[in-house]
Amino acid sequence: MSKKLYIETLGCAMNVRDSEHIIAELNEKDDYTLTENSGEADLILINTCSVRERPVQKLFSELGMFNKVKKEGAKIGVCGCTASHLGQDIIKRAPYVNFVLGARNVSKIGEVLHKDKSVEVDIDYDESDFAFKDFRSSPYKAYINISIGCDKQCTYCIVPKTRGEEISIPADLIQKEAQKAVQGGAKELFLLGQNVNNYGRRFSGEHEKVNFTELLRRISKIEGLRRIRFTSPHPFHMDDEFLEEFANNPKICKSMHMPLQSGSSKVLKEMKRGYTKEWFLNRVEKLKSMVPEVSLSTDIIVAFPGESDEDFYDTLDVMRQVEFEQIFSFKYSPRPLTEAAEFTNTIDEEIGSERLSTLQELQNELLDKNVFKLLGKVYEVYFEELRADGYVSGRSDNNHLVKVKGSEELLGKFADVKITEVGRVSLVGEIVK
Incomplete structure (x- = not known):
């Protein structure tokens, strides 16, 4: 038993x-x-x-x-x-x-x-070649790790101290896992890593050197695979080759999580993020020029030690210029084992809370302004979830959560959906074919 x-x-x-x-x-x-x-x-x-x-x-x-x-x-x-x-x-x-x-x-x-x-709890333990047994939470999509650990030294982040140094999983193992998932019924793959577009920087042992762009090309050749998503790419590694593959490969979903963290170049330097406000906006501009309907999401930390009012306004400025579809926003909290935990120029809790509220209010304003543009649009939706309210939900190529009236017969299928109702979190539509 x-x-x-x-x-x-x-x-x-x-x-x-x-x-x-x-x-x-x-x-x-x-x-x-x-x-x-x-x-x-x-x-x-x-x-x-x-x-x-x-x-x-x-x-x-x-x-x-x-x-x-x-x-x-x-x-x-x-x-x-x-x-x-x-x-x-x-x-x-x-x-x-x-x-x-x-x-x-x-x-x-x-x-x-x-x-x-x-x-x-050995953070130097190497599992990059370990062949795990197979289990999927969803029969419709598959998560696949492409690397473990993180080599970045962001001053606020504890992850390198809990997941160790970055090691890429060999490309042939990833391709075999992807192939098996698709043969098992998954039509969408979700590639995972702390900095996916830094893939290939370090392998354990002798393995073929493959970068992330080439890995995307190889995985996209799998017969029966319809969609590829990934998270999280690092803005520092968003070179032109990567952005062009993202734009031109039809199997890559046109949504991108771009962790901003701060819109201030000064704060970004203190965070050791490796890029500036100008670089981030340049990458967004290039991306939107190639994929006008790309959906962008981001992470933002407010009240990082030393953040001035002007620094915070820089973050709001980036939000207005980019108009993210989704943000994950937090008030800075010091984490043990991180460099920033030793910083003494901390921001008053009340100021931090006010900044977080201001930022979230701006995001809601931007969403309310833009969401009505989606009325009447038609998106191809991949249905994954049967909801208790008589609806079936799924996501468009550019990551809009869409629900329609329907039954379990829609699960695991694609359909074109015309948007009839809009909201900040999800859209409602009807199947047009």
């Missing part, structure tokens, strides 16, 4: 993929099957994020809740970036936790599971 696994995933798409790897390994080697009821689980896992302070705080409240509801004999494990960061301290603070598994050690899940109080 199979055992039950309950897993909660916090954070980014890379964590989602790590959770899929964990599920696959436990299913294959220990006969675990998924459950949505933590109270009946034999194993409860939390796959954590440490990019922001709040998910770390949430971890211990969640652990306490799970400890109260777990059945007798059930184990609790903590995985992911916070596991890498806190390690043994997690067990000290929550002694009922059975093991801790870092973000760079996913392949060791079968070992730590059977070793009580085990802590595996």
Whole structure:
């Protein structure tokens, strides 16, 4: 009789993929099957994020809740970036936790599971050649890691300290995984890495040197594959070759996540981002000249140490010029093990909150101005989700979330949809053919 696994995933798409790897390994080697009821689980896992302070705080409240509801004999494990960061301290603070598994050690899940109080958090561990068993959360699209770790030294970011140095996964392994996913029914692939367009900078061992643009070309040749998405590219590595491939390859979806972080060149220098406001706007201008309907999203941090009113206005200026379809915005919070955590020119909490509100209000104004331009447009939508309200939803090539009245018969299919209602978050339409 199979055992039950309950897993909660916090954070980014890379964590989602790590959770899929964990599920696959436990299913294959220990006969675990998924459950949505933590109270009946034999194993409860939390796959954590440490990019922001709040998910770390949430971890211990969640652990306490799970400890109260777990059945007798059930184990609790903590995985992911916070596991890498806190390690043994997690067990000290929550002694009922059975093991801790870092973000760079996913392949060791079968070992730590059977070793009580085990802590595996080596950020130099190399999993780039490890052949994980296969599990997909969705039959319609597939997440694929193309690299692990990060070589950037952004002064606000803890990721290099939790995921280690950047290593690219060999191109032939990526292509085989992509081919298998498409043969299994996925029509859309989502390539993942901390800086995907820096792919190929370093491999472990002797492997063919392939850059990201060439990898995109090779994957796009897979028969039956309709769409390729990826996240996150780094603005510093957006050379002309990459942008031209993005624009001209019909299988690459015309949406791009471009993490701005700040619109001030001064703040960007303090963040060690490697580019300026002018470079970022130049890349956007070139991209929009080649793909006028490209959809752009971004990350923005306000109230970074030393950010003046003028610096903040520079960020608002970039927002007005670019008109992002989506922003992920945060008030700066210092993270341990980062350079910026030692900066003393911090911004008052109230000023930071005001700036965040101002930025989000501007974003809503820009969305309200532009969203009505979408009325009557026709988009090809790939349907992935059956909703409880009688609708089926999916995404357009340029990443608009679109829903139509329909049933499960639409799932996994493409259809042209005419937009009849618009909103900041999603669009409503009707199938035209």
